[in-house]
Amino acid sequence: MNPPHIAYESGVLRLIDQTQIPRAIVVSRLTTVEEVAGAIRGMKVRGAPAIGIAGAYGMAMCAAASAAVSLSAEDFMNRMTEAARHLSAARPTAVNLSWAVNAVLALLAQRSLAGEQPAAMAAVVEAYARKIHADDIETCRRIGDAGAELLAPDGALLTHCNTGSLATGGYGTALGVIRSAWHAGKLKMVWVDETRPLLQGARLTTWELAQDSIPHTLIADAMAAHFMRRGLVSAVIVGADRIARNGDTANKIGTYGLAVLAHAHGIPFYVAAPSSTCDGATATGDDIIIEERSPDEVTSMGGVRLTPADTHAANPAFDITPAKYITAIVTEFGVLRAEFSQSIAAMRVCAAPRDGVTTR
Secondary structure (H helix, E strand, C coil): CCCCCEEEECCEEEEECCCCCCCCCCEEEECCHHHHHHHHHCCCCCCHHHHHHHHHHHHHHHHHHHHHCCCCHHHHHHHHHHHHHHHHCCCCCCHHHHHHHHHHHHHHHHHHHCCCCHHHHHHHHHHHHHHHHHHHHHHHHHHHHHHHCCCCCCEEEEECCCCCHHHCCCCCCHHHHHHHHHHCCCEEEEEEECCCCCCHHHHHHHHHHHHCCCCEEEECHHHHHHHHHCCCCCEEEECCCEECCCCCEEEECCHHHHHHHHHHCCCCEEEECCHHHECCCCCCHHHCCCCECCCHHHHEECCEECCCCCCCCCCECEEEECHHHCCEEEECCEEECCCHHHHHHHHHHHHCCECCECCC
C-alpha cells in the first residue's frame, strides 16, 4: 500500500514527490517553510487544494518552530506574516494556496488580539491546518457525488491534467466526479489527456485510475477534437485553480481549447472545484495572474533536450476558460449554473464564514 500523499506530524511535512510518479514512490521530508515553498514551486506537490493544504501545514510548521524559541507575540506574528508571504508567492495562480495561508493569518490575528501567547497559537494553527485537510476530503466526496448526478449513464468522460487524490486532500475534484460516477455504475470509460508539458495526465491521472481499476485510454492533447467529432466523448470534466466572480476559470494550460471544442461539438463542459477556489476578489478571468514557468519544461523531457539549443519557448502554466463555455460548476454546495455571477455569489453566502474566519 502506498503511503498517504500528504501527512503532517510534529513539525514535519511528508509528501509523495509527484515528479517521480509513476517511476517511483518517493516521500519528501520537509521541515522548513522554505522547503515547503520549494516543493510547491517545484511541483512535488501540486493541484490547487493540495497546495493549499501544504501551505497550511507550512504555516503550522513555522508556528511550532517560532513558539519553540520563545518569541514575543509581536515577533511571532511578524514571522508568521513573512511565512505567509513566502508560501503564497510559490505559485500565484491557484487561489487555494493564498486562501489557506491567509485564513491561518486571520485566525492568528484574532487570537493575538485576545492576548494568546505563541505556544497556544501554534497549537491552534496545527489544529486548523488539520481541519483544512480533513474538510477538503469531505468536500471532494460531496463534489464527486453532486457531479455524478449530472452525467448520463454509460458515459465516456474526457479529463485534463490531474484532479484526483494527489491534487487534493483525498478523493479528488473532477476525478472525484469520475470516481463517484464509476461507483454508481454510470461510467463506461475515461479519456485522459496527456497534459503537456509536464504530463500530469499521462503520469498521474492514469496512475490513479489504474489503482481504482477504472477503464481509461490515454490520448495526446491534440487528439481530443478527433474523438469528440466521432461522438466518443459524452462530457468533459476538469478542475480549477481559480474561479472569478463571473465564472471565468483558470485551469491547466489546454483547458480553454477543450472548452471551445466541447462547445463546438455540443458536449457538456463541467468544472469541479471547492468553494475556496471561487475568488471573490477577482472580477473576471482577465484579472487572474498566469504563472509562467521555465521554458526548459517545454524544450526538454525527462532531462533530454527535444529542440535545438537556441530554440525559445513560452510556458504559461494555465489558461482562462470564459464562463460562456462552461455548462456548470460543481462545488461542495451543489451545482452552479449561469448566470455564474449570481450563482457563485449565492454559493459564497453558504460558504462563509468558515470557523469565524473570513479571508475574501
